[in-house]
Amino acid sequence: MDKKNRTYIRIIILGVLLVALIFAIYSSVVKDPGVVKAGDEAPNFSLQQLNGSNVKLTDLRGKGVVLNFWGTWCEPCKTEMPALQKQYEALKDKGLVVVGVNIGETEVAVDPFVKSLGVQFPILMDRKSDVTKLYKIGQIPASYFIDEDGVVRDIFVGQMSEEFIADKVAKILP
Amino acid sequence: MDDRKCECGHTNPVGTMLCESCGKPLDSRQQLTAETAKEFPDMRYEGMARRSQTYSKTVIDKIWNFFSSVKIAIYLIIITLIASAVGTIFPQQQYIPVPVYTEPEIENFYTSTYGTLGKIYYLLGFHNLYSSWWFVTLLVMIGTSLVICSLDRIIPLYKALNKPRLNQHESFLKGQKIYGSMELQEDKHDLFPRAAEELKKKGYRIYQEGNSLMGEKARFSRWGPYVNHIGLIIFLLGVLLRNLPGFYMNEYVWVREGQTVAISGTPYYIKNEQYTTEYWKEDEMPEKLDLQGGVIPKSYQTDAVLYVNKNKSLPGAEPDLQEVARGPIVVNHPLEYEDLLVYQSGVQEMQLGALNFQLIDTKAGNTPVGSVKLDLFETKPEQQVADGIKVRVLDYYPDFFLDASGKPATKTNVPNNPMFALEITSDKEPVKEKLVYLRGSIITEKQDQRYTLQIVKPDLIDISGLLVRKDKAMPIIYFGAFIVILGLVMGFYWQHRRIWLQRNGDTLHLAAHTNKNWFGIRKEVDHLVEKLELVMLIEQKKK
Numbered sequence: 001m002d003k004k005n006r007t008y009i010r011i012i013i014l015g016v017l018l019v020a021l022i023f024a025i026y027s028s029v030v031k032d033p034g035v036v037k038a039g040d041e042a043p044n045f046s047l048q049q050l051n052g053s054n055v056k057l058t059d060l061r062g063k064g065v066v067l068n069f070w071g072t073w074c075e076p077c078k079t080e081m082p083a084l085q086k087q088y089e090a091l092k093d094k095g096l097v098v099v100g101v102n103i104g105e106t107e108v109a110v111d112p113f114v115k116s117l118g119v120q121f122p123i124l125m126d127r128k129s130d131v132t133k134l135y136k137i138g139q140i141p142a143s144y145f146i147d148e149d150g151v152v153r154d155i156f157v158g159q160m161s162e163e164f165i166a167d168k169v170a171k172i173l174p
Numbered sequence: 175m176d177d178r179k180c181e182c183g184h185t186n187p188v189g190t191m192l193c194e195s196c197g198k199p200l201d202s203r204q205q206l207t208a209e210t211a212k213e214f215p216d217m218r219y220e221g222m223a224r225r226s227q228t229y230s231k232t233v234i235d236k237i238w239n240f241f242s243s244v245k246i247a248i249y250l251i252i253i254t255l256i257a258s259a260v261g262t263i264f265p266q267q268q269y270i271p272v273p274v275y276t277e278p279e280i281e282n283f284y285t286s287t288y289g290t291l292g293k294i295y296y297l298l299g300f301h302n303l304y305s306s307w308w309f310v311t312l313l314v315m316i317g318t319s320l321v322i323c324s325l326d327r328i329i330p331l332y333k334a335l336n337k338p339r340l341n342q343h344e345s346f347l348k349g350q351k352i353y354g355s356m357e358l359q360e361d362k363h364d365l366f367p368r369a370a371e372e373l374k375k376k377g378y379r380i381y382q383e384g385n386s387l388m389g390e391k392a393r394f395s396r397w398g399p400y401v402n403h404i405g406l407i408i409f410l411l412g413v414l415l416r417n418l419p420g421f422y423m424n425e426y427v428w429v430r431e432g433q434t435v436a437i438s439g440t441p442y443y444i445k446n447e448q449y450t451t452e453y454w455k456e457d458e459m460p461e462k463l464d465l466q467g468g469v470i471p472k473s474y475q476t477d478a479v480l481y482v483n484k485n486k487s488l489p490g491a492e493p494d495l496q497e498v499a500r501g502p503i504v505v506n507h508p509l510e511y512e513d514l515l516v517y518q519s520g521v522q523e524m525q526l527g528a529l530n531f532q533l534i535d536t537k538a539g540n541t542p543v544g545s546v547k548l549d550l551f552e553t554k555p556e557q558q559v560a561d562g563i564k565v566r567v568l569d570y571y572p573d574f575f576l577d578a579s580g581k582p583a584t585k586t587n588v589p590n591n592p593m594f595a596l597e598i599t600s601d602k603e604p605v606k607e608k609l610v611y612l613r614g615s616i617i618t619e620k621q622d623q624r625y626t627l628q629i630v631k632p633d634l635i636d637i638s639g640l641l642v643r644k645d646k647a648m649p650i651i652y653f654g655a656f657i658v659i660l661g662l663v664m665g666f667y668w669q670h671r672r673i674w675l676q677r678n679g680d681t682l683h684l685a686a687h688t689n690k691n692w693f694g695i696r697k698e699v700d701h702l703v704e705k706l707e708l709v710m711l712i713e714q715k716k717k
Contacts, residue, residue, distance in 0.1 A: 010234050017321065020414065021314040027417030028305040045490035054491070073573065073584045105587055108553045108567040126490065133438040134489045 035136050038154055042067070042146045045131045047101070047124035050110055055099070055124055058150065064091075064172035066098045066165070067144040069137050072105060072113045076159035077141040081117050083162040087169055088121040095148070095174040097121070103140065104129045148174040182343070192221025197339055197346030214349030217687055219327055220334035241315075241322040250319060254312045261303035264288055264295050317410050324403045335393055338672075340386040342685075347674055350685035351692065352699055354712040358680050365682075365706060369675050372705045376698055378673065385677040391670070396689065398665020405657030412650035423644040426519070430527070430551065431635040434481070434495070437642050443481040443495055444516065449636035450475050451523065474518050476503045476638040480511050503640065513644050520639025526550055526589055527635035529611065531627040533559050533598070546627065548611075550589040562601035563625075569595035574612060598625045671695045673702065684710060 036043060042065075046056045057065070068084060070077035081100075088098040098121040102110050107125065114123055126132050135144070138157075145154040145168050153172050156164075179185050184195035192215055193200055199215055215221050240246060270283050284292035284301060299306055347353060366387050370380045378389030416422035429435045429446035436443050453469040456462075481495035499511040509516040531546040544559035548567070556566045569582070574593035577583040582593065594611045608619040609627065616627050671688040673695075684703070688695040696714060703710055 007232060007234055010238050013321065013325070014234065014237060014318075017314070017318045020317070020411075021311065023417070024310045024314050024414055025307045027414075028310045029307055044488060046488045047490040056488070071587055072571075073586045075577070075583075078583075103587070105572075106551070106553045106570060108555050108570040109572065109584070111555075112569045124490075128436055130436055131490045133436070 036144070036152060036155070038152050040152050042144060042150050042152050043134050044150075045134060047126055047131060050102070050107065050114065050123040050125055052122070055122060057146075060097055060099070060146075061150055062148050062174060063095045063097050064148060064169065064174060065144075065146040066096070066169065066172075067101060067146060068098065069101045069103060069132060069135070069140050069142045071103045071140060072109055074140050078117070080141060080159050080161075080165075081119055083160065083165055085117070085119050085121060086162060087165050091169065091173065096169060096172075099124060101126050101131055103132050103137070143168075145169070145172045147172045187223040189223035190221065191215035191223075192346060193343065194222070194334070195339075196341070196343040197221075198343035199345055199349060217689075219331050222330035222334045238322060238326075241319045242326040243319075244323060247316065247319040247323055250312060250316050254309075254316060257303065257309060257312065260300055264292060264301070266303065267301045270301075317407065320403055320407060324400050328397075328400045331396065335396060338381045338388055338390060340381060340383040340388055342386070342674060342676060344678060344683065347676060347683045347685040350674075350687050351715050352686040352696060352712060353715075354684045354703070354710040356682050356708060356710040358677070358682050366675065369702065369706055372702055373673065376701070378671075387675040389671075389673045391672075392668040393670050395664050395668035396670045398661050398663075398668075400661070401664055402658050402661025405654050405659075405661055407654075408657060409651055409654030412647040412654055415647040415650065416645070421644075421646045423642070425642045427640050427642060428520075428522075428637050429476075429478075429640060430525075430637050433551070436483070436493070440514070440642075440644075441483045442498075442511075442514065442642075443483055443493060444640060444642070445479040445481065446638050446640075447477040447479060449477075449521065449523075449638045451521065451636075474505055474521055476518055476640065477501070478503050478509055478516065478638075478640070480509060480514075480516065508643075513646055515643045515645075517641040517643065518638070519641040522637040522639075524634045525637055526592065526632055528633040529592065529594070530630045530632055531611075532630055533563070533565070534626050534628050535624065536622075536626060537624050542628070543625070545630075547633075548592075548594055550592055559598075564599050564601075566597045566599065567594060568597050568608070569593075596627075600625075669694065671698070673699060682708070682710075684708070684712070 042057060044057045046054050049055050057067075066084065066087075068077075068080075070081075072078070084098050084100075088096065100114075100119070100121060100123045102123055102125055104127060105125075110123065110125065124131075135142075140157075141159060142157045143155070143160060144152050145156075147153050154168050156168070160168075180193040180196060180198055180200060182193060182196040182198065184193055186194050186200060190200055192198065199221070264284065267280060270280070280301065281293070281296050284296040286292075288295065295301060303309055366382065366385075369387060370382065370389075373380060373389035376389075376391070378391045381388045381390065423439060425437055425439065427435050427437060427444065429444060431446050431449055434443050434445040451474055452472040454472045458472075478501070479497055480499040481493075482498050483493040484496055485491055485494035499509060501509055503509045503516055503518045505518045508518075528547050528549040531548070533543040533546055534540050535543050543563060546557065546559055546565050550572065553567060553570055556564055559565055571582055571584040571593040572587055572589040572591075573585040574591045575583060575585050585591075591613065592611075596609055596611070598607045598609070599605060605624055607623045607625055609623065609625075610617045610619075611627070611629075614629065616629070618626055669688045669691045671686070671694075673686045674684070676683045676685075684699070686695050686699050692714070696712075699712060703712065
């Protein structure tokens with residue numbers, strides 16, 4: 001085996017090992033490739049609306065969408081609901097939709113709860129937590145601000161104030 | 175004179191310790207005599223030049239040389255061991271009790287819990303050690319070193335062993351640990367054929383050329399360590415492959431009896447038809463145990479059905495389920511479907527599933543009118559109890575408590591303490607009465623209501639914890655592990671033995687080498703000397 005050949009073989013072997021290194025680092029540092037990030041297209045889904053028909057996320061294209069994941073047991077979710085409702089009322093004619101996604105609860109628990117808070121924006125019932133898993137929701141409330149093209153502009157986990165919502169919503173209005 | 179040129183005329187590569195052609199020790203500093211034979215080169219690689227010692231000119235060669243060093247490999251392993259140990263001093267980030275993993279919160283946890291050391295620990299990134307880029311780099315470097323060290327040694331070794339050298343230089347024979355010589359008084363023509371025959375009986379392969387004979391046995395055991403390393407590399411590759419999408423999945427799902435749950439990340443759904451814990455009966459026990467009323471579980475079993483969702487394009491949409499597998503899942507006996515394995519791995523027994531009541535008409539002598547079932551998970555908003563009589567759910571709090579403002583609320587979404595507000599209406603009479611169920615009692619709105627509920631035994635259900643696992647890399651990992659064992663067995667249970675017989679003029683030399691078990695080869699050499707009736711003193715040097 002002459003020197004040139006040997007160098008080539010060494011380059012090939014080192015190259016393969018380098019690829020393995022890059023792959024190993026990539027897959028350990030980039031933890032969860034399935035997580036929805038700002039800038040991604042919001043994964044589509046279809047859910048039954050509380051006391052209503054099915055709603056597809058893509059049906060809301062052309063509107064700014066606030067996707068809010070919540071549950072009746074979650075105190076901060078309850079606290080921020082009126083603020084969301086206010087924004088919805090003020091801007092629904094300008095192309096804003098607030099969509100509350102309830103995580104796995106029954107209608108009999110959700111319906112009185114929503115009514116008592118005076119919430120009028122659509123509530124989707126994620127009975128099997130399919131969409132909650134799709135968005136890999138951990139902490140709630142979790143809110144996704146989606147623009148008219150269906151792209152997630154911002155994500156916030158935790159309770160939001162009215163000003164905060166107004167500020168974020170301004171960026172997604174069509 | 176060029177160091178590399180042996181007196182036999184052969185030019186050896188740089189780093190060669192024993193001439194490739196005649197076997198004479200090459201280091202010019204060592205003039206080998208019987209007295210200085212202790213300095214005879216190590217036979218581990220047959221005195222061949224390791225490939226990386228041969229040339230070191232380009233960057234590629236330099237990198238190659240770096241990784242080809244066993245010393246470097248040992249340093250890498252030591253550094254990795256120390257780093258791994260440091261990672262266990264304080265808990266890793268994934269185990270710390272912080273509600274939301276934001277950087278300030280994490281930093282605050284380490285600083286406030288462990289003080290300055292904790293802060294240093296956090297700042298140096300030890301809280302995410304095992305997935306940090308430098309730790310992964312260390313692991314891959316060990317892998318690289320494994321590959322290159324092996325290649326660097328196996329190729330020259332193969333070359334040396336593939337063409338057994340006969341007619342060795344005298345000093346090669348004298349340098350061997352087992353060596354003996356004698357003057358041949360008479361011409362023994364049958365010596366070599368007899369020696370060959372004796373060695374063959376002991377399982378040796380014979381190589382012969384002129385006045386030189388070599389018997390060799392179990393050469394393959396020299397490949398053991400390399401086979402072992404190939405196994406390790408396959409094993410590591412398998413572990414690495416798990417990171418590829420679709421290769422590895424590990425999901426835990428809780429499934430109530432009767433419930434069908436989606437397995438996230440897959441198109442599959444699993445249904446728990448029934449869960450049972452079986453206990454050892456007293457007559458099954460070999461001796462009488464005083465269990466003080468306790469019981470010993472015999473088996474945990476979930477009867478499960480696995481479905482595939484044909485309507486997987488849109489999450490949340492009503493699934494179109496098609497059964498693909500069904501059967502019992504017992505601990506260590508998973509339900510298998512294609513490369514999916516579902517293991518029994520947890521249970522919560524006797525959980526409230528549904529509340530049951532009898533609707534009582536107090537105006538008709540407390541006669542039961544009909545039964546009411548309030549499912550805690552799939553609660554029907556309204557149900558017909560008897561002709562014209564309906565029960566409607568007004569409010570449902572699965573885990574009831576009074577919040578800070580004194581209003582009813584739910585603590586969790588788990589029905590630990592269900593509270594229902596109900597309304598009973600009758601078509602026939604203008605009756606519209608309300609009542610509340612809470613903590614095993616019924617509270618009516620008015621004192622003298624016509625209808626009330628009598629509590630009967632609730633439905634208790636078991637919730638089964640199932641572990642869904644997919645591991646396509648497993649066959650590769652097992653294969654790698656098998657190769658590792660194969661290499662170990664090759665290397666440990668056989669020894670590469672060689673016996674040389676060489677006649678130079680009137681002198682007969684006998685030398686022997688093995689890579690381990692010198693006692694064994696010594697016995698075979700003694701046996702050979704005895705059979706050939708040689709008058710020879712065999713010396714065994716200590717090295």
